[in-house]
Amino acid sequence: MTSSRxxxxxxxxxxxxxxxxxxxxxxxxxxxxEAMARALYREWKNNPGAxxxxxxxxxxxxxxxxxxxxxxxQVARTxxxxxARENTALFADVVxxxxxxxxxxxLQPGHNLDxxxxxxGFERCLPL
Numbered sequence: 001m002t003s004s005r006x007x008x009x010x011x012x013x014x015x016x017x018x019x020x021x022x023x024x025x026x027x028x029x030x031x032x033x034e035a036m037a038r039a040l041y042r043e044w045k046n047n048p049g050a051x052x053x054x055x056x057x058x059x060x061x062x063x064x065x066x067x068x069x070x071x072x073x074q075v076a077r078t079x080x081x082x083x084a085r086e087n088t089a090l091f092a093d094v095v096x097x098x099x100x101x102x103x104x105x106x107l108q109p110g111h112n113l114d115x116x117x118x119x120x121g122f123e124r125c126l127p128l
Contacts (some may be wrong), residue, residue: 005030008039008054011044017058024058024068030070039079043091053091053120060095062072066102073111074098081117097122 007030014022028036044050057075061068080093089097101113 006032006041007033008037010037011040011047012050013052017055020062021055023060024062025054027067028072032076034114035076036072037077040091052061053095054105057090057095060099062063064099064102065106070083071095071098071102074101077113078117078122082122082125083128085125086128087122088128089122093124097124123127 007027008025014025017025020066035113040050044053055070058068061071064071075094075098078098082088097116098113101111101116102117104111105113
């Protein structure tokens with residue numbers, strides 16, 4: 001008996017993505033893909049908007065100095081932080097928060113995602 005692994009392909013069919021986005025998604029490490037799938041399962045399962053949301057994340061990563069794998073790590077870490085506090089948030093809000101943290105960290109050394117979450121929390125969170 002084999003154990004099944006979560007990954008983003010469980011939530012977003014590769015055929016629903018453009019070639020550019022498929023290439024970007026193929027660069028996500030299996031660990032990050034699994035963490036993202038676990039974090040987003042409730043929000044993206046059977047959600048017709050999930051491919052567009054993943055495409056938005058890909059576009060953000062492509063336009064930034066950070067890889068999609070790094071974006072996925074930060075998104076998953078944000079969901080872990082929220083879950084530890086019995087909260088969640090909409091994917092678009094998490095992506096916006098991570099974007100601000102990336103921008104702030106490049107302007108202020110030492111200001112990383114953990115610093116922002118600890119210092120400011122996550123205002124748009126929802127109870128689990």
